Amino acid sequence: MIVRILSGERELFHVLIRPYEKTLFFVAFSLLRNAEDAEDAVQEAVMKAYKALPRFRSESKFSTWLASIVLNEARGRLRHDRIVTFESVDASPDPDEDFAPAVIADWREVPSQSLERKEVREMIQQAIAALPAIYREVFILRDVQDLSISETAATLGIADGLVKVRLLRARLMMQKCLAPKLQTGRGGMFGFLRKGVGASWF
Amino acid sequence: MVLNCKHVWREISNYIEGTVDPGMREAIETHLAHCRHCAAVLDSTRNILVLVADDRTFELPIGFSDRLHTKLSEVISAIPPGG
Numbered sequence: 001m002i003v004r005i006l007s008g009e010r011e012l013f014h015v016l017i018r019p020y021e022k023t024l025f026f027v028a029f030s031l032l033r034n035a036e037d038a039e040d041a042v043q044e045a046v047m048k049a050y051k052a053l054p055r056f057r058s059e060s061k062f063s064t065w066l067a068s069i070v071l072n073e074a075r076g077r078l079r080h081d082r083i084v085t086f087e088s089v090d091a092s093p094d095p096d097e098d099f100a101p102a103v104i105a106d107w108r109e110v111p112s113q114s115l116e117r118k119e120v121r122e123m124i125q126q127a128i129a130a131l132p133a134i135y136r137e138v139f140i141l142r143d144v145q146d147l148s149i150s151e152t153a154a155t156l157g158i159a160d161g162l163v164k165v166r167l168l169r170a171r172l173m174m175q176k177c178l179a180p181k182l183q184t185g186r187g188g189m190f191g192f193l194r195k196g197v198g199a200s201w202f
Numbered sequence: 203m204v205l206n207c208k209h210v211w212r213e214i215s216n217y218i219e220g221t222v223d224p225g226m227r228e229a230i231e232t233h234l235a236h237c238r239h240c241a242a243v244l245d246s247t248r249n250i251l252v253l254v255a256d257d258r259t260f261e262l263p264i265g266f267s268d269r270l271h272t273k274l275s276e277v278i279s280a281i282p283p284g285g
Contacts, residue, residue, distance in 0.1 A: 005283060006283055006284075008282075010278045010279075010282060010283065011278060013274065013278060013283070014271055014274060014275075014278075017274075018267075021262070021266070021267055021270065022262055025262055025263075025266060026260060035263050039263060039266055039269070039270075042270065043269070043270055043273050046270060046274060047273070047274065047277050050274065050277060050278065050283055051277075051281070051283065051284060051285060052284070053283035053284065054283055054284035055284075099208065099211050099212055100211070101211055101214075101243045101246075101247070102243075102246075103207075103239050103242075103243065104239065104242045104243070104246065105238060105239065105242060106238060106242050107241075107242040107245040107246045107249065109245070109249055110249055110253065112252065112253065112256050112258075114253070115253060115256050115258040115259055116258070120253075121258065121259055124250075124253060124254060124259050125259070125260070128254070139254075143251055143254050143255060144254055144255060144259075144260060146255060149219070164215065164216065164219075164221075167215050168212070168214070168215035168216070171214070171215050171218070171247055171250075171251070172211065172214070172215075172247070174247075174250055174254070175243065175246055175247045175250055178246075178250050179243075179246040179247075179250070182246075182249075182250070183246065
């Protein structure tokens with residue numbers, strides 16, 4: 001399709017990018033944490049990708065190339081707005097702290113139907129937003145957008161091993177934040193939802 | 203190979219990915235069979251990942267795609283790729 005676009009069928013660029021729109025948005029959102037800024041970044045990046053299309057090399061995946069452009073655009077906006085704070089890359093004052101999940105006695109599954117509740121969706125979104133940027137990036141690409149480890153690594157320009165390290169920490173941070181709120185029991189999300197109207201799936 | 207809880211936590215992400223070697227997998231599963239806390243950590247982490255990946259958790263802003271393609275049409279009609 002890229003060859004056809006470069007040969008003059010420009011309108012096909014719409015078709016080319018359509019499958020990746022959601023991923024692109026969340027790549028930008030993972031850094032900017034604001035929907036309006038993320039949308040602006042995606043628009044700008046897609047225009048840049050169109051203009052740069054002759055320079056795309058087929059040895060890389062188009063989706064990865066495109067996501068990288070969005071990521072660079074988002075990073076550029078962060079630098080420009082001085083929003084970013086420099087965060088420790090892979091070390092923390094207490095490395096074990098990153099590996100400590102919320103230790104709970106048992107787990108009762110939270111069904112996907114619970115996502116019909118705005119409170120549950122917001123709780124998850126806030127937990128992701130609270131992750132340090134380097135963990136949020138890998139978590140969104142791998143666990144929200146379902147890119148493979150290798151695709152996540154290629155998009156971020158880092159090694160597969162580093163993705164795995166960051167993913168472990170991100171997942172345990174998410175568990176530590178959310179499990180106590182979602183778990184069955186007094187004061188947990190189940191207790192809260194049981195009192196609510198329409199919580200019949202519990 | 204005998205693992206304690208911290209060892210299991212350090213491998214839990216790779217275990218979910220299915221990328222631990224058979225020896226480690228067996229050691230983790232032996233530990234999980236006897237440690238309800240680590241079993242709950244694994245179950246809760248998996249459950250949270252299922253919720254996170256659900257399309258309902260994150261939705262695109264309404265009109266996002268339309269606005270993107272409208273702007274793209276303007277550029278496409280004005281200049282060729284590389285232009």
